[in-house]
Amino acid sequence: MKKEVSKRRHNFFWLDTTLMLLALVVLLIANIVAKPALNNSKNVQKEKDNIVQESKNQSASTTLQSKNQKDDIYINLLRKEKNKIERISLEEYVIGVVAAEMPAEFNLEALKAQAVASRTYAARRIVGKALHKGYEGKKVYLCDDFSHCQAYIDKDEMKQKWGKNFEKYYSKIRKAVGETKGEVLVYNGRIIDSLYHAASGGKTEDAKEVFSEEIPYLKSVVSRGEEGCPKFSGEFYFTYGEFIKRLKKYFPGLRVETKNIFSQIRVIERTTTQRVRCVKVGNTILSGNQFRNIFGLYSTEFWIYPDKRGVRIQTRGYGHGLGMSQWGANYLARQGKNYKQILLYYYQNVKICRLKYR
Structure with missing residues (x-):
């Protein structure tokens, strides 16, 4: 009888142990299934969840999802020339953009505005989940190509660019980014x-002149102190043969007589800020931007001379002319304006808000 009882206890012991192990396995599987994937944990929320909500004191914030970061998120950045994707924090990305997009010699307040x-x-x-074409599956929203997104350089490229001034300029830009950490511009909750x-x-330039629709925060304003920009004004020369060849590359149907060619070139319309809206060459009408891109001009504010x-083509200004002028921002900073005043001057009726991460 004693042996029988002992045997039963032995059997119950193994049964209980087996059941406990099974329970642990079930709990472990449930935990794995319930746990979000690492890649998804750092994805941003849907746009409707990121709409800025204003509080009673009229400040506003937008929320980006970031499981492991309390004050930043990580992004996948496409390095086009290197043909690779780098994973870096948003704030580190901003440092690289400011270093690439604005002269480090500029006033600190201008760098903050940038x-x-x-x-x-x-x-x-x-x-807005604006995924980079061709890299949708890798969650790439940004690249380092200035013609598509914003220019960006890493530390090694900064060292090459600044040489012995690397430590000085890197610290300066890092300070500008750090003192504006998480701040973005918002209009009407977006x-x-x-x-x-x-x-x-x-x-x-007024956005309506370019996009044919009103953008309330992109209005035309006077921008002084830009003359120091190396490409503030420019002059370009093309022989008649080269001029026609370039145009026909993009407009094969272009018809223009080589005799008295200049009489067949005419600016049809300009914007209120004197930028070319459209120009006619022979039988073809081009937009100011098309003409600028074909001939590599500094801006669409140009004049054509025989x-x-x-x-001969003369230009004034450098860039599309919309939003903040970088050289104008530096001028305002040297006049004593802080970065918030600079931003609110170039972007009308906006609010400076801080991103929230969760």
Whole structure:
């Protein structure tokens, strides 16, 4: 009888142990299934969850999802020339953008304004889930190509660019980014399209002139002190043969007589800030931007003059002219304006808000 009882206890012991192990396995599987994937934990929330909500004191914030970071998120950045994707924090990305987009010699307040504008641009793409074409599956919202997103350089490239001044300039830009950490520009509850350019030529462009629709925060303003920009003004020369060849590359149907060619070139319309809206060459009408891109001009504020054997084109300003002028921002900073005053001058009726991460 004693042996029988002992045997039963032995059997119950193994049964209980087996059941406990099974329970642990079930709990472990449930925990794994319930746990979100690492990649998903750092993805931003849907756009409706990122709409800025204003509090009683009229401040506003937008929320980006970040499981392991309390004050930043990580992004996948496409390095086009290197043909690779780098994973870096948003704030580290902003440092690289400011270093690439604005001269480090500029006033600290101008660098701060650039930091906020650059962060705003990036946050808008992330919130809007503007995935980079061809890299949708890798969650790439940003690249380092200035013609598509914003220019960006890493520390090694900064060292090459600044040489012995690396420590000085890197510390300065890091300070500008750090003192504006998480700040973005918001209009009517949404992160704005914070366009910026090098120099306006004296007056920034109204978005309506470019996009044919009102953008309340992108209005034309006077922008002084830009003359120091290396490409504030420019002069370009093309022989008649080269001029026609370039145009026909993009417009094969272009018909223009080589005799008295200049009489067949005419600016049809300009914007209120004197930028070319459209120009006619022979039988073809081009937009000011098309003409600028074909001939590599500094801006669409240009004038065409005849020359003995070709065409001479003079330009004023550098860039599209929308939003903040970088050289104008530096001028305002040297006049004693702080970065918030600079931003609120170039982007009308916006609010400076801080991103929230959760």
